Amino acid sequence: MARKNNENKMSLEEAGRKGGETTARNHDKEFYQEIGQKGGEATAENHDKDFYQEIGKKGGEATSENHDKDFYQEIGEKGGNARAEQRDND
Numbered sequence: 001m002a003r004k005n006n007e008n009k010m011s012l013e014e015a016g017r018k019g020g021e022t023t024a025r026n027h028d029k030e031f032y033q034e035i036g037q038k039g040g041e042a043t044a045e046n047h048d049k050d051f052y053q054e055i056g057k058k059g060g061e062a063t064s065e066n067h068d069k070d071f072y073q074e075i076g077e078k079g080g081n082a083r084a085e086q087r088d089n090d
Contacts, residue, residue, distance in 0.1 A: 010018075
């Protein structure tokens with residue numbers, strides 16, 4: 001356990017971890033879906049198209065640095081199969 005200044009005060013890291021664990025014990029999947037929805041809506045209200053383009057570009061660059069050709073082939077195939085299934089159900 002990380003303690004600060006030997007005064008038995010909880011570190012910020014420990015307090016965050018304990019709070020997160022308590023929240024996880026006290027709430028279900030729907031709670032997290034609801035707060036995620038609210039957060040997404042708030043972000044959309046406060047940011048414009050340029051913001052989303054920038055974070056999309058950063059995410060794409062990070063993904064390309066961490067994955068190889070096989071990864072892109074696999075996700076492309078999954079997406080193609082999912083789209084074909086959607087068309088079949090229409």
